[in-house]
Amino acid sequence: MGIFGGNKTPKNDWSAMSTVIKAEAKLQALGEITPSRRAGVIYRNDESNSFQRDIKIELNEVLYSGEGATKTAFEIEDDDRGMRWIVLEDGKFGDLVSTVYTVGNAIGMNDGADDLLAAVFELYFTGTVEDNTYRSGLRTYWIYRYDRKAFYPFVPTGENEGERDRPAEGRLGQDLRKHGLAVEKSLTEWMGLWGIPF
Amino acid sequence: MTSTSTRKFHKDRGLVTRMYFTMFMLGFLYAVFALFLMQVAGLQLIFVGGIVGVMIVVQYFMSDKLILRSTGAKEVTAEQEPALHKMVKLLADRYEMPMPKIAVIDTAIPNAFATGRNPKNALVAVTTGIQQRLNERELQAVIGHELAHVANRDMRVLAIANFLVTVTSFLMTMLFWNMLFGGMGGRRNNNGGGMMMVYLVTIIVYFIGQLLVLALTRYREYGADHTGAEICGDPGALADALEKISGTVNNIPDKDLRKLQTANAFLIIPAALKGEGSMHLFSTHPPLEERVKRLRELEQRMRYGLR
Numbered sequence: 172m173g174i175f176g177g178n179k180t181p182k183n184d185w186s187a188m189s190t191v192i193k194a195e196a197k198l199q200a201l202g203e204i205t206p207s208r209r210a211g212v213i214y215r216n217d218e219s220n221s222f223q224r225d226i227k228i229e230l231n232e233v234l235y236s237g238e239g240a241t242k243t244a245f246e247i248e249d250d251d252r253g254m255r256w257i258v259l260e261d262g263k264f265g266d267l268v269s270t271v272y273t274v275g276n277a278i279g280m281n282d283g284a285d286d287l288l289a290a291v292f293e294l295y296f297t298g299t300v301e302d303n304t305y306r307s308g309l310r311t312y313w314i315y316r317y318d319r320k321a322f323y324p325f326v327p328t329g330e331n332e333g334e335r336d337r338p339a340e341g342r343l344g345q346d347l348r349k350h351g352l353a354v355e356k357s358l359t360e361w362m363g364l365w366g367i368p369f
Numbered sequence: 370m371t372s373t374s375t376r377k378f379h380k381d382r383g384l385v386t387r388m389y390f391t392m393f394m395l396g397f398l399y400a401v402f403a404l405f406l407m408q409v410a411g412l413q414l415i416f417v418g419g420i421v422g423v424m425i426v427v428q429y430f431m432s433d434k435l436i437l438r439s440t441g442a443k444e445v446t447a448e449q450e451p452a453l454h455k456m457v458k459l460l461a462d463r464y465e466m467p468m469p470k471i472a473v474i475d476t477a478i479p480n481a482f483a484t485g486r487n488p489k490n491a492l493v494a495v496t497t498g499i500q501q502r503l504n505e506r507e508l509q510a511v512i513g514h515e516l517a518h519v520a521n522r523d524m525r526v527l528a529i530a531n532f533l534v535t536v537t538s539f540l541m542t543m544l545f546w547n548m549l550f551g552g553m554g555g556r557r558n559n560n561g562g563g564m565m566m567v568y569l570v571t572i573i574v575y576f577i578g579q580l581l582v583l584a585l586t587r588y589r590e591y592g593a594d595h596t597g598a599e600i601c602g603d604p605g606a607l608a609d610a611l612e613k614i615s616g617t618v619n620n621i622p623d624k625d626l627r628k629l630q631t632a633n634a635f636l637i638i639p640a641a642l643k644g645e646g647s648m649h650l651f652s653t654h655p656p657l658e659e660r661v662k663r664l665r666e667l668e669q670r671m672r673y674g675l676r
Contacts, residue, residue, distance in 0.1 A: 213627075252627045288626060300536040314626070333623035338478060341618040358618070 181230040187271055187320040187353045191292060192240040192268050207293050208253060209260050209369045210267050212274045215286045216255040220280035233277050243270040248368045256367045264327060311343060312367060321355035325363050335363055388588040395581045402574045442494045457493060460513050463600050464520045469493050479614040481537035483515035484524060491519040499536050503610055510606035515595035522590045529583045537575035544568045594660055598667055608664040611657055
């Protein structure tokens with residue numbers, strides 16, 4: 172794990188992930204979304220990794236006492252598919268994104284780069300985008316895959332695998348790309364995450 | 370089928386051969402099944418045939434109105450949709466067919482269809498979603514494809530082909546209730562085993578008929594792609610449109626991201642098993658990749674003057 176982990180040092184993660192800050196601000200200005208305050212990092216929990224074993228203590232250190240600490244509230248949740256979620260909440264979207272980055276970076280720097288799956292942001296559409304295609308009150312998730320360094324939309328329509336609103340996702344992807352978001356180009360990589368805990 | 374337009378546009382010999390073979394098989398199946406029913410079951414074929422016949426005639430003559438009602442399509446005038454009207458007019462002239470009715474469906478889902486028993490009674494409909502998503506060249510290709518269905522009389526061909534499938538599905542339901550409650554009006558109902566056999570044969574005929582109709586539908590679809598591409602002179606435009614509307618969004622996977630790194634070895638075989646084989650057989654429209662591939666080949670041939 173250690174040998175190849177080095178290659179995945181999230182060097183470009185920030186430049187890709189931070190595009191969501193600008194996109195979110197633009198959608199806010201257009202009156203299309205309500206402020207987003209929740210996000211999460213999902214990773215494959217490895218009990219042999221000491222940082223991950225003591226994740227609560229470690230994150231408290233990183234998020235509350237380090238310099239530039241954003242003091243973002245976090246919770247740890249394990250899902251029924253064997254993954255661990257760090258769920259974060261912050262009233263300032265910019266702080267939320269940088270905290271998500273920090274959490275992912277901390278896991279990655281401590282021999283966990285291969286365990287990182289994705290960061291997930293929630294955008295809640297209440298307005299109409301361009302051609303009236305979004306019904307008001309559409310909850311959308313934006314999945315950032317660490318291995319692809321890009322986002323894609325996820326609009327689940329049910330709890331079961333495969334239940335998703337593909338036409339809405341297609342449109343959202345096109346629209347958010349226009350707003351500067353780093354969107355994953357290959358649609359076959361747009362894999363869902365059913366049962367997001369926030 | 371005897372229209373000049375059909376003969377003029379179909380140049381894909383293999384396709385035409387397969388299409389006629391399928392139609393022949395369907396007719397053959399019809400005849401054998403009718404004989405079987407008369408010999409073994411002694412059913413009153415005229416009765417069943419009559420009911421289904423009426424249903425199909427109604428559907429055939431009312432199809433444009435039925436479809437308008439069921440899809441929420443609204444007929445539009447030249448004043449309401451001048452650009453669309455102009456585009457359809459141009460294409461209809463190239464097909465040498467009268468101007469069809471035009472309808473628009475207010476939905477974001479990109480789609481288009483044509484209906485009508487002959488070119489005089491044709492209707493072509495597009496959704497607002499497809500109007501927004503496609504550029505002029507691509508939309509023209511899609512309408513060209515739909516008008517090709519009209520020119521090739523695909524509605525009539527499929528109505529006839531569907532007759533057998535409708536009859537058998539009707540019979541299946543009838544026989545099922547008949548066996549449950551027994552003795553209702555039948556002449557030979559004391560023969561339970563015979564009834565069972567008729568039921569089983571009906572089911573088999575239904576499935577074979579269904580497969581033949583679906584195969585025929587696919588051939589008509591390729592045919593319309595071909596005809597439409599020649600009328601527009603731009604096979605690439607339809608390929609682009611197909612990729613843009615259905616291709617892209619359908620590529621979004623069912624798979625959960627958490628399965629990405631585990632069980633890779635196990636996924637290969639199930640994927641191959643559930644893959645194209647059965648979908649291919651049961652899908653009305655041919656697989657998108659195959660249609661796009663054929664259109665791109667046609668594009669190459671047209672570009673270099675090979676016909």
